[in-house]
Amino acid sequence: MSQLVLEAKNLSRTYKLAKGASGSGRALRHALIDMNMKINSGDRVGIVGESGSGKTTLVRLLLGLDTPTSGSVEFKGQALIAGKMPWLRKEVQIVFQDPRSSLDPRMKISEIIREPLVCLNIQEDHNARIDEVLDSVGLDRAMRDRYPHELSGGQRQRVAIARALAPRPTVLIADEPVSALDVLVRDQILELIAALTNSLGITLILVSHDLSVIARLCDRVIVMKDGVVVESGNTRQVFDAPAHEFTRALITAIPRLPESR
Amino acid sequence: MSLLEVRDLTISFGSKKVVDCITFTLEKGARIGLIGESGSGKSMTSLAIMGLLPDTATISGSITFEGQELIGLSDREHSRLRGNRIGMVFQEPLTALNPLMRIGKQIAGPLMIHKGSSLKEGLKKALELCTKVGLPDPDRILRAYPHQLSGGQRQRIGLAIALACEPALLIADEPTTALDVTVQREVLNLINALVDKEGSSLIFVTHDLPVVSAMTENVAVMQLGKIVENASVASLFHEPAHEYSRRLISAARLAEDSFSGKGGQL
Numbered sequence: 338m339s340q341l342v343l344e345a346k347n348l349s350r351t352y353k354l355a356k357g358a359s360g361s362g363r364a365l366r367h368a369l370i371d372m373n374m375k376i377n378s379g380d381r382v383g384i385v386g387e388s389g390s391g392k393t394t395l396v397r398l399l400l401g402l403d404t405p406t407s408g409s410v411e412f413k414g415q416a417l418i419a420g421k422m423p424w425l426r427k428e429v430q431i432v433f434q435d436p437r438s439s440l441d442p443r444m445k446i447s448e449i450i451r452e453p454l455v456c457l458n459i460q461e462d463h464n465a466r467i468d469e470v471l472d473s474v475g476l477d478r479a480m481r482d483r484y485p486h487e488l489s490g491g492q493r494q495r496v497a498i499a500r501a502l503a504p505r506p507t508v509l510i511a512d513e514p515v516s517a518l519d520v521l522v523r524d525q526i527l528e529l530i531a532a533l534t535n536s537l538g539i540t541l542i543l544v545s546h547d548l549s550v551i552a553r554l555c556d557r558v559i560v561m562k563d564g565v566v567v568e569s570g571n572t573r574q575v576f577d578a579p580a581h582e583f584t585r586a587l588i589t590a591i592p593r594l595p596e597s598r
Numbered sequence: 599m600s601l602l603e604v605r606d607l608t609i610s611f612g613s614k615k616v617v618d619c620i621t622f623t624l625e626k627g628a629r630i631g632l633i634g635e636s637g638s639g640k641s642m643t644s645l646a647i648m649g650l651l652p653d654t655a656t657i658s659g660s661i662t663f664e665g666q667e668l669i670g671l672s673d674r675e676h677s678r679l680r681g682n683r684i685g686m687v688f689q690e691p692l693t694a695l696n697p698l699m700r701i702g703k704q705i706a707g708p709l710m711i712h713k714g715s716s717l718k719e720g721l722k723k724a725l726e727l728c729t730k731v732g733l734p735d736p737d738r739i740l741r742a743y744p745h746q747l748s749g750g751q752r753q754r755i756g757l758a759i760a761l762a763c764e765p766a767l768l769i770a771d772e773p774t775t776a777l778d779v780t781v782q783r784e785v786l787n788l789i790n791a792l793v794d795k796e797g798s799s800l801i802f803v804t805h806d807l808p809v810v811s812a813m814t815e816n817v818a819v820m821q822l823g824k825i826v827e828n829a830s831v832a833s834l835f836h837e838p839a840h841e842y843s844r845r846l847i848s849a850a851r852l853a854e855d856s857f858s859g860k861g862g863q864l
Contacts, residue, residue: 341801387779388778439818453831490636519635520635520805520844521634521845521848523849524849527864528699531863532864546779548852549854549856550853552856552857553864556863574746576858577859587779587780588779589783590780591779591808591857592783592786592811592812593808593812594807594835594851594854595832
């Protein structure tokens with residue numbers, strides 16, 4: 338039986354809006370409302386929803402970057418406390434949407450990948466590990482001395498994946514990892530994420546507004562709207578026979594190619 | 599005479615050609631999609647028609663619009679067409695709108711500049727335009743600032759501004775890329791309906807094949823500054839002539855198949 342790695346228990350996060358945003362007093366925004374979720378080791382879970390649905394809030398909480406208003410996130414049974422658990426970053430890593438902003442433009446590729454190894458105090462030959470992850474994401478070792486601006490969008494996202502994998506995490510969170518990339522590059526990056534998480538047995542949490550991306554990579558999908566999970570289950574079942582009206586609306590809104598086969 | 603004729607248009611920055619000798623024509627009331635990846639030159643082409651290229655760009659060839667040559671026009675002459683005979687909707691409505699100006703005045707702007715309307719007349723027309731682009735409670739919207747509206751509402755405002763002077767040509771550059779899918783569908787339907795009703799011509803710029811196939815009858819596929827294929831949507835999808843078009847189509851098919859369960863999982 339697979340082990341429970343991440344669990345959200347009655348997780349809620351409420352933000353105070355700036356004064357005057359809606360008349361007098363400080364209005365509250367309920368970004369995430371009483372969410373429950375279990376993620377087992379080796380799961381590949383997709384989280385789908387539109388802007389404002391609470392996806393990013395959830396990701397921040399799962400990474401231990403933010404404190405819930407109520408409820409908790411547990412990693413292997415231990416409740417997360419934001420900023421107090423440096424070891425957590427070795428276990429849960431993230432790939433962000435836009436590699437142009439997630440890679441430091443002043444650092445060489447080797448320094449970018451080395452940073453988590455140093456910060457997390459990982460005891461192994463850093464240079465060897467950098468070469469190893471460069472190989473596994475399909476980048477030439479000669480890229481070590483390049484800077485991010487010298488790389489294409491797809492190559493930069495490979496660097497971001499290499500950096501996330503360097504400390505050998507158990508969970509990888511990918512937040513819209515291909516939406517900033519060109520169509521023809523997207524498939525390569527999706528294939529890479531699938532191949533690496535499969536071969537390394539890494540648990541994958543993939544956040545996307547694109548249902549086809551989730552269909553390709555995830556066994557399970559969680560559909561969110563306005564901070565609430567409206568539907569979740571096996572990806573194929575949810576997409577083939579959506580139970581919730583919002584899921585159906587999402588599916589019918591996708592632009593289709595003309596019938597030509 | 600065609601409404602728009604682009605002939606041998608070349609745009610370069612220094613020694614780098616971003617648009618390389620492209621030619622296409624657009625008849626009155628017709629629609630064309632420009633599709634390509636980043637760096638293909640599709641946005642530069644639309645900026646050239648609008649006269650909004652940066653000063654550092656060198657441009658050659660010819661763009662005639664309603665019989666008038668646009669290349670070589672002074673900024674002042676070009677600005678008589680911009681927002682008047684040619685309207686444009688941009689990708690990101692939050693940056694396209696002025697954050698310090700109420701919506702009403704932003705919609706009234708082109709009417710005051712090009713049609714000599716007073717602010718009062720402009721605001722009255724703005725109210726009608728808001729209704730036309732399907733915005734509820736237009737009185738409130740006209741008094742609002744851009745940050746107080748949702749992404750979909752802002753893009754409807756962008757469309758209202760572009761259509762205010764009833765342009766002969768509407769250029770929409772990735773108008774729904776920044777929007778959620780359900781909102782995207784609404785905005786595409788709206789653009790379709792309004793362009794039909796007003797009888798404007800449309801240039802629809804996008805990287806998204808399924809989107810363009812729902813919007814235009816013809817598509818020009820751009821790669822590295824060149825038009826590699828210019829065909830009707832139907833023939834492009836049935837028998838793409840260029841290798842690059844085939845790759846774009848098969849990537850879109852792959853996404854669609856995996857979604858519908860035909861493609862399988864990675």
